[in-house]
Amino acid sequence: MEMPIPNPAVLARKDRVVARLLQVLPSDAVISDVAETRAYECDALTAYKCAPMVAVLPASTREVSDVLRICHEEGVPVVPRGSGTSLAGGALPTADCVILGVARMNDVIETDYANRIIRVQTGRTNLSVTGAVEEDGFFYAPDPSSQLACAIAGNIAMNSGGAHCLKYGVTTNNLMGVTLVQMDGTVVEIGGGYLDAGGLDLLGVICGSEGQLGVVTEATLRILHKPEGARPVLMGFDDNEVAGACVSDIIKAGVLPVAIEFMDRPCIEATEAFAGAGYPDCEALLIVEVEGSDAEIDDQLARIMEIARRHNPVELRESKSPEESARIWLGRKSAFGAMGQINDYMCLDGTIPVSSLPFVLRRIGEMSAEYGLRVGNVFHAGDGNMHPLILFDANKPGDLELCETFGAEVLKLCVEVGGCLTGEHGVGIEKRDLMHVQYNKDDLEAQMAVKDVFDPQWLLNPAKVFPLDASDARRRIEMAAQ
Amino acid sequence: MMTPQSEKELAGMIAGATGPLAVQGGGTRGFAGAGDVLCSAGLAGITLYEPGALTLVAGAGTPVTEIEAALAAEHQRLAFEPMDHRALLDTTGTPTIGGVMAANVSGPRRIAVGAARDFALGVRFVDGTGRIVKNGGRVMKNVTGYDLVKLMCGSFGTLGVLSEISMKVLPAPETEASLVIGTELAEQAVAALSRALGSPFEVTGAAFLPDRGAVVRIEGFETSVAYRLGALEGILSGFGEIERLNADASHALWRGVRDVQPFVGRAGDVWRVSVKPGDAPGIVAALPEGADYMLDWGGGLIWVLCAAGTDLRAKLAPFAGHATLVRADAGVRARLGVFQPEAPALAALTQGVRARFDPRGVLNGGGVKAA
Ligand SMILES: Cc1cc2nc3c(=O)[nH]c(=O)nc-3n(C[C@H](O)[C@H](O)[C@H](O)COP(=O)(O)OP(=O)(O)OC[C@H]3O[C@@H](n4cnc5c(N)ncnc54)[C@H](O)[C@@H]3O)c2cc1C
Ligand SMILES: Cc1cc2nc3c(=O)[nH]c(=O)nc-3n(C[C@H](O)[C@H](O)[C@H](O)COP(=O)(O)OP(=O)(O)OC[C@H]3O[C@@H](n4cnc5c(N)ncnc54)[C@H](O)[C@@H]3O)c2cc1C
Numbered sequence: 001m002e003m004p005i006p007n008p009a010v011l012a013r014k015d016r017v018v019a020r021l022l023q024v025l026p027s028d029a030v031i032s033d034v035a036e037t038r039a040y041e042c043d044a045l046t047a048y049k050c051a052p053m054v055a056v057l058p059a060s061t062r063e064v065s066d067v068l069r070i071c072h073e074e075g076v077p078v079v080p081r082g083s084g085t086s087l088a089g090g091a092l093p094t095a096d097c098v099i100l101g102v103a104r105m106n107d108v109i110e111t112d113y114a115n116r117i118i119r120v121q122t123g124r125t126n127l128s129v130t131g132a133v134e135e136d137g138f139f140y141a142p143d144p145s146s147q148l149a150c151a152i153a154g155n156i157a158m159n160s161g162g163a164h165c166l167k168y169g170v171t172t173n174n175l176m177g178v179t180l181v182q183m184d185g186t187v188v189e190i191g192g193g194y195l196d197a198g199g200l201d202l203l204g205v206i207c208g209s210e211g212q213l214g215v216v217t218e219a220t221l222r223i224l225h226k227p228e229g230a231r232p233v234l235m236g237f238d239d240n241e242v243a244g245a246c247v248s249d250i251i252k253a254g255v256l257p258v259a260i261e262f263m264d265r266p267c268i269e270a271t272e273a274f275a276g277a278g279y280p281d282c283e284a285l286l287i288v289e290v291e292g293s294d295a296e297i298d299d300q301l302a303r304i305m306e307i308a309r310r311h312n313p314v315e316l317r318e319s320k321s322p323e324e325s326a327r328i329w330l331g332r333k334s335a336f337g338a339m340g341q342i343n344d345y346m347c348l349d350g351t352i353p354v355s356s357l358p359f360v361l362r363r364i365g366e367m368s369a370e371y372g373l374r375v376g377n378v379f380h381a382g383d384g385n386m387h388p389l390i391l392f393d394a395n396k397p398g399d400l401e402l403c404e405t406f407g408a409e410v411l412k413l414c415v416e417v418g419g420c421l422t423g424e425h426g427v428g429i430e431k432r433d434l435m436h437v438q439y440n441k442d443d444l445e446a447q448m449a450v451k452d453v454f455d456p457q458w459l460l461n462p463a464k465v466f467p468l469d470a471s472d473a474r475r476r477i478e479m480a481a482q
Numbered sequence: 483m484m485t486p487q488s489e490k491e492l493a494g495m496i497a498g499a500t501g502p503l504a505v506q507g508g509g510t511r512g513f514a515g516a517g518d519v520l521c522s523a524g525l526a527g528i529t530l531y532e533p534g535a536l537t538l539v540a541g542a543g544t545p546v547t548e549i550e551a552a553l554a555a556e557h558q559r560l561a562f563e564p565m566d567h568r569a570l571l572d573t574t575g576t577p578t579i580g581g582v583m584a585a586n587v588s589g590p591r592r593i594a595v596g597a598a599r600d601f602a603l604g605v606r607f608v609d610g611t612g613r614i615v616k617n618g619g620r621v622m623k624n625v626t627g628y629d630l631v632k633l634m635c636g637s638f639g640t641l642g643v644l645s646e647i648s649m650k651v652l653p654a655p656e657t658e659a660s661l662v663i664g665t666e667l668a669e670q671a672v673a674a675l676s677r678a679l680g681s682p683f684e685v686t687g688a689a690f691l692p693d694r695g696a697v698v699r700i701e702g703f704e705t706s707v708a709y710r711l712g713a714l715e716g717i718l719s720g721f722g723e724i725e726r727l728n729a730d731a732s733h734a735l736w737r738g739v740r741d742v743q744p745f746v747g748r749a750g751d752v753w754r755v756s757v758k759p760g761d762a763p764g765i766v767a768a769l770p771e772g773a774d775y776m777l778d779w780g781g782g783l784i785w786v787l788c789a790a791g792t793d794l795r796a797k798l799a800p801f802a803g804h805a806t807l808v809r810a811d812a813g814v815r816a817r818l819g820v821f822q823p824e825a826p827a828l829a830a831l832t833q834g835v836r837a838r839f840d841p842r843g844v845l846n847g848g849g850v851k852a853a
Pocket of ligand 2: 505506510522577578580585586638644683754
């Protein structure tokens with residue numbers, strides 16, 4: 001993966017930059033020691049590492065603004081960071097950058113049940129947002145599997161999704177307002193406790209902008225009352241295609257489950273060996289979960305099972321209790337861990353139209369044979385967001401590169417059938433150079449034009465999202481000024 | 483009037499424009515901006531509909547009724563419940579999906595499922611320089627690059643002219659029903675609506691019609707609707723007398739809320755005020771003498787009918803939210819501005835984005851001007 005060459009003029013100014021940062025932050029919030037900055041050298045895409053020049057941990061919007069103003073004046077690139085769980089390298093530093101971590105900003109500012117909103121500082125973890133309201137029966141709906149660790153900051157930047165987004169939507173559908181600090185230190189309030197923010201929907205474009213438009217320090221999020229209950233049904237099929245058809249029939253029948261999860265044979269076998277959830281021996285497995293009162297759940301599951309029966313399932317297991325539900329979810333929840341036991345893996349995130357599911361799974365199988373790398377598929381079938389896990393051996397020379405080439409081919413296939421490169425993990429550096437597969441020059445220009453407005457010098461997380469050759473001229477603006 | 487028949491032709495017309503263009507779909511918004519009318523009605527037709535994937539792709543000029551008919555045949559619908567402005571604004575014309583998205587038109591169900599922008603999956607448009615741009619796609623989860631789809635929704639044709647939209651659709655429910663709670667004051671009504679919206683029963687409409695009472699809607703399978711109505715009656719009984727509305731009565735009532743029926747045919751200006759639901763009673767108390775109002779979105783959307791020429795923003799200031807002038811004559815619109823002015827830092831960003839997408843300021847006269 002190519003990264004821009006660090007700007008020597010910036011590196012030469014390190015001492016001055018550190019001294020200025022120390023004027024606005026307490027000393028324990030400025031990390032400039034070479035050994036200590038290494039703690040920030042990567043996110044969850046651990047194949048790529050680079051320690052930053054400096055890392056800072058501001059504790060307020062005011063401090064964030066001061067840091068950005070200084071970096072702006074000094075021409076230093078800034079990479080915002082939440083919890084560092086990005087799978088796309090979104091928080092990967094460059095050697096000449098300041099990492100701006102919001103981990104110290106994790107307060108709940110306001111909970112308002114009457115208006116069903118919560119306002120938090122964005123360093124707060126996803127799960128602890130729900131944690132702040134669950135005693136009163138409420139929850140924050142977007143639930144990435146990384147929710148114990150990931151921060152609202154990263155969720156907003158990546159527009160993260162979760163297993164339950166089929167019903168509740170992803171981050172952007174649950175975000176009502178933000179405090180955004182622009183690269184020059186300007187603080188902007190966008191949206192709030194009301195549904196329609198006036199003017200252009202800037203909130204909509206900030207969500208998912210991968211830390212390139214500004215640093216989000218506070219957010220107003222929609223909270224909901226918890227459903228009365230939830231229970232899944234597990235179904236096994238001896239053919240991927242049949243499982244795909246079953247998903248489509250369930251959706252057409254007017255039942256809208258909260259989640260429809262899909263696992264294929266390699267993944268079922270790996271999780272069985274790892275977690276022993278008692279999954280059937282079959283080609284494809286679906287977990288379909290619905291919500292409501294007990295009677296409502298019974299009714300919906302009955303409808304879903306009736307549809308499933310028409311597709312000759314090899315197994316149909318309805319949960320009747322919390323214990324049975326936990327057992328059904330056990331394998332799915334340990335799927336990534338199970339695959340990790342076998343080998344190193346790369347997790348892809350392309351989305352495809354649900355109708356192309358059987359074709360895409362067949363092609364991935366063929367490609368797996370061609371590349372000689374095993375693949376397990378586990379994904380959100382209701383919305384077509386695939387997560388093929390390609391297994392490789394990091395210690396074997398050339399294996400990572402082979403895996404990356406294979407992964408790129410799979411993502412191209414997703415785009416070919418009408419889908420996209422990434423459904424919830426973001427572009428980061430990982431898919432940056434594939435962007436031209438999905439978007440032409442004009443499409444990318446229109447997106448970069450938005451960054452030009454928010455960050456004219458391209459100092460915020462500049463080497464991400466857009467292919468380096470496409471953003472080259474813009475990234476040189478600042479270099480030329482120095 | 484220019485009515486391009488293809489995206490390419492549209493691009494040529496914009497690139498070649500020498501003066502301002504008034505972008506129009508079905509023209510039901512009742513007034514044309516300055517300049518030559520550029521109508522997207524020729525870019526019509528549903529190009530893809532996959533009920534099993536809950537996705538539909540259509541030309542921007544496609545009539546909303548055509549889309550709704552295609553969806554109804556598969557027991558699906560546009561869940562964000564776009565309103566029909568024609569009666570309120572006393573206009574004619576055929577509302578188009580492009581106009582709906584460009585104005586982010588969303589009805590009562592917005593509180594439960596989201597706005598038009600939440601159902602837009604992808605767009606194709608031509609910006610003010612004549613450049614053809616696509617963004618998003620036709621899949622339900624997509625974080626590939628910036629979300630310009632949201633930016634285009636609600637941009638009122640000031641950033642580009644939409645040529646194609648792909649959207650997420652949802653199953654239509656088996657049935658619906660509503661409860662009318664006999665509350666007289668906005669404060670009680672908002673408290674009742676808030677109680678209902680804060681319950682696990684998935685209310686899909688929460689309005690207050692001062693002559694009628696607070697209304698909550700439930701949709702879904704027959705047995706489920708019956709169960710939830712009962713449960714809601716239980717938690718709302720303390721707020722007033724409760725009346726049940728069956729499917730037909732419920733449907734008619736919500737159609738009226740959606741289209742602001744109580745104000746149709748009555749003189750005066752119509753405003754749309756967006757606030758935190760809990761702030762609604764305070765706003766209502768501050769309305770000028772003689773004004774009428776109704777609440778939707780649990781109190782978060784206040785429709786106000788007041789004497790022509792009233793500067794409602796000045797009367798309510800300062801308040802957290804925004805007020806849009808939906809119906810007024812040209813003089814009043816010019817004097818008060820259709821949209822709430824934005825704070826300087828935000829306004830600078832908005833102007834910056836406009837200047838990038840339409841550097842010559844040809845589209846809708848460089849924007850529907852704020853006061
Ligand atoms: C095991 C595992 C499971 C996962 N499961 C899911 C899943 O189910 N669904 C899903 O969507 N993702 C998932 N992810 C990916 C990841 O957790 C999400 O992308 C998450 O939102 C990142 O949050 P973070 O706080 O760790 O952000 P970071 O990794 O720190 O940063 C991510 C991006 O956000 C930017 N950023 C951070 N803070 C700010 C800020 N304050 N202002 C502006 N930009 C900022 C960064 O610059 C970077 O581009 C998973 C990851 C792992 C490791
Ligand atoms: C003063 C006023 C304010 C309004 N404010 C709101 C509001 O805040 N929220 C709301 O939900 N509704 C609002 N409306 C109503 C809304 O504009 C229409 O109901 C809806 O757009 C009907 O579709 P149409 O095809 O008739 O659109 P039109 O009336 O033709 O156009 C509506 C808007 O969309 C633009 N437009 C139309 N087609 C395209 C296209 N293909 N590409 C790009 N732009 C296009 C137009 O320039 C115009 O700004 C308002 C109406 C008025 C009169």
